[in-house]
Amino acid sequence: MNTKLHSLLDFKKEILILSIILGSVISTYSQTISIKGNEFYVDSKRIWLNGVNTPWNVWNDFGGKFDYNWWNNHFQILKNNGINCSRIWFSCDGNGAVKTDSKGVTGMSETFFKDCDSLFAIAKRTGIYIDATMMSFDHCKSPNVAFQNWRNIITDKKASLTYINNYLVPFVNRYKENPYLFAIDLCNEPEWISEDAKDGKLPVKSLQQFFGLCAAAVHSNSIIPVTIGSACIKWNSDNQGYAGNYWKDAALEAASGDPKAYLDFYCIHYYGWIHKYFKSPFEMSPAEYGINDKPVIIEESPGKDSGLKEIPMTLVQAFESAFLKGYQGNMPWTSNGVDENGDITTVGVATLAFKNNHPELVYPPVAPTALNSCPKSCSGESFWNVVQSRRSVRKFKPDSIPEKDIRKILDAARMAPTSGNQQPWKFLVIRDRNKINQMKEACIGQALGYYNEQNEQKETKEEFTNRVKKVFEDYCSAPVYIIVLTDNNSMYPDYNHWDGPLAAGYLMLAARALGYGTVFITDAISDKITKEVFKIPDTYTRVCITPLGIPYEWPKTPPKKELEEFIINEKF
Numbered sequence: 001m002n003t004k005l006h007s008l009l010d011f012k013k014e015i016l017i018l019s020i021i022l023g024s025v026i027s028t029y030s031q032t033i034s035i036k037g038n039e040f041y042v043d044s045k046r047i048w049l050n051g052v053n054t055p056w057n058v059w060n061d062f063g064g065k066f067d068y069n070w071w072n073n074h075f076q077i078l079k080n081n082g083i084n085c086s087r088i089w090f091s092c093d094g095n096g097a098v099k100t101d102s103k104g105v106t107g108m109s110e111t112f113f114k115d116c117d118s119l120f121a122i123a124k125r126t127g128i129y130i131d132a133t134m135m136s137f138d139h140c141k142s143p144n145v146a147f148q149n150w151r152n153i154i155t156d157k158k159a160s161l162t163y164i165n166n167y168l169v170p171f172v173n174r175y176k177e178n179p180y181l182f183a184i185d186l187c188n189e190p191e192w193i194s195e196d197a198k199d200g201k202l203p204v205k206s207l208q209q210f211f212g213l214c215a216a217a218v219h220s221n222s223i224i225p226v227t228i229g230s231a232c233i234k235w236n237s238d239n240q241g242y243a244g245n246y247w248k249d250a251a252l253e254a255a256s257g258d259p260k261a262y263l264d265f266y267c268i269h270y271y272g273w274i275h276k277y278f279k280s281p282f283e284m285s286p287a288e289y290g291i292n293d294k295p296v297i298i299e300e301s302p303g304k305d306s307g308l309k310e311i312p313m314t315l316v317q318a319f320e321s322a323f324l325k326g327y328q329g330n331m332p333w334t335s336n337g338v339d340e341n342g343d344i345t346t347v348g349v350a351t352l353a354f355k356n357n358h359p360e361l362v363y364p365p366v367a368p369t370a371l372n373s374c375p376k377s378c379s380g381e382s383f384w385n386v387v388q389s390r391r392s393v394r395k396f397k398p399d400s401i402p403e404k405d406i407r408k409i410l411d412a413a414r415m416a417p418t419s420g421n422q423q424p425w426k427f428l429v430i431r432d433r434n435k436i437n438q439m440k441e442a443c444i445g446q447a448l449g450y451y452n453e454q455n456e457q458k459e460t461k462e463e464f465t466n467r468v469k470k471v472f473e474d475y476c477s478a479p480v481y482i483i484v485l486t487d488n489n490s491m492y493p494d495y496n497h498w499d500g501p502l503a504a505g506y507l508m509l510a511a512r513a514l515g516y517g518t519v520f521i522t523d524a525i526s527d528k529i530t531k532e533v534f535k536i537p538d539t540y541t542r543v544c545i546t547p548l549g550i551p552y553e554w555p556k557t558p559p560k561k562e563l564e565e566f567i568i569n570e571k572f
């Protein structure tokens with residue numbers, strides 16, 4: 001095969017790959033909430049959940065009567081009231097989108113995910129986090145039509161797995177990359193299922209097994225924090241006189257047998273009836289309740305002043321007190337007046353006051369950096385995350401790269417192994433936009449020359465020209481290019497072809513660890529062009545050229561062969 005044809009075919013192949021990849025990319029993210037100690041953070045900035053419950057607009061909205069305009073409008077109202085998080089019930093009683101029979105969950109209604117897609121798009125656009133409540137004690141309540149199916153799902157492990165595999169995990173996987181999916185709240189007030197005859201009076205152990213399995217499944221599939229909306233501190237505290245902390249790590253792990261069965265933070269609910277037994281979280285800190293091993297949110301509480309009469313405190317004071325006592329958020333019931341507890345006219349006064357008093361805690365000023373542009377699943381710098389999530393990136397944001405990051409990346413590259421430790425490399429770093437544009441024009445010119453050589457000219461010349469221009473606009477959109485070279489006069493030049501790509505591999509992983517994208521480019525930007533534009537002496541051989549920049553979007557992982565296909569144990 002002649003070299004030119006080789007280039008052309010590779011070029012065509014890469015365009016194909018590019019178009020496939022660009023067709024299936026997911027968006028980039030910058031606002032993922034993570035947990036450090038007992039607090040929540042966005043990037044390195046603390047965030048406090050100035051929240052609210054918007055549990056439903058109409059009962060079982062999703063996959064039922066989802067009203068896009070209502071939710072869209074309501075999220076804007078939340079935003080206008082300084083609210084940064086809303087708790088939403090994705091299945092209110094199991095009579096909507098989640099289909100069941102006596103063996104468990106059989107599937108989802110066709111429109112469920114479509115409706116959820118709309119909601120998550122609204123959340124992302126308005127910048128409001130979603131605390132996603134997946135089910136409620138209501139599911140098990142008699143005479144709910146499917147109550148027995150739901151009780152089976154909790155008590156029978158086989159049925160539990162159908163819930164996990166057909167509903168919970170698909171939901172998690174679909175939205176885990178959206179930074180505005182703040183948390184999975186496994187269940188609203190599950191304790192009623194063991195307390196109340198109408199809800200089944202199921203054994204606490206069954207609840208712990210079921211929610212333990214659910215928590216483990218979420219942890220196995222994502223880094224989304226998991227919680228449970230506990231009806232009352234009575235069931236969430238080991239203090240004397242309380243029923244015990246049903247949801248502590250040891251209890252969930254023991255019941256489910258899975259070490260990934262734990263909550264990432266606690267959610268407690270408070271209403272006036274609780275006061276005479278256990279006081280309120282507006283007076284008692286997480287440490288006083290003995291639940292300061294994780295962050296704690298007051299996930300439900302009265303949404304108007306008169307609901308707080310036992311304390312007594314106004315809602316404005318309650319928010320401030322929750323903050324000072326060490327809770328990581330307060331989410332009154334509700335923003336939309338689903339009952340007599342309150343609505344945005346009563347809650348909004350308090351959320352706005354809190355936002356005005358603590359603007360940076362409610363909307364942390366997070367600058368766009370390379371690392372916080374990474375998808376949620378691969379944010380973080382752990383070695384395994386970096387290896388799993390490095391991708392070939394072919395379109396970049398124009399943001400410049402701090403020199404210290406460039407140096408750090410090259411410093412990693414020089415640590416690669418080499419034959420006889422010869423270290424035969426040079427890293428040519430290009431930041432000059434004029435030179436990069438010159439390279440781009442040369443690439444476009446070269447590619448256009450291949451038009452006549454195409455056997456099947458399915459495109460007109462104009463279409464081909466536009467496509468080529470677009471491809472190279474993207475390839476050349478990074479602020480920095482690094483050309484990895486080996487010195488032909490090195491100590492062991494015959495080994496350069498092994499040493500060179502190793503440095504490039506290290507470089508690409510190091511870039512990924514800092515949140516930057518790269519791509520090992522060979523033919524798409526030809527050796528000849530880089531040699532000419534950057535005047536590279538003939539005594540050097542190019543290993544590759546890679547752009548370095550913040551990805552415009554992080555591509556999805558292309559198909560990778562199974563590990564087993566690579567392993568030969570002992571002999572062929």
Ligand SMILES: Cc1cc2nc3c(=O)[nH]c(=O)nc-3n(C[C@H](O)[C@H](O)[C@H](O)COP(=O)(O)O)c2cc1C
Pocket residue numbers: 014017390391392393394519520521522523524525557558
């Ligand atoms: C030796 C080699 C040559 C490559 N040449 C090009 C190229 O010329 N243009 C390009 O866009 N990608 C090029 N790539 C990147 C691959 O297309 C990419 O690694 C592959 O599709 C797998 O995607 P991933 O890196 O995201 O896992 C090259 C990769 C290697 C290792």
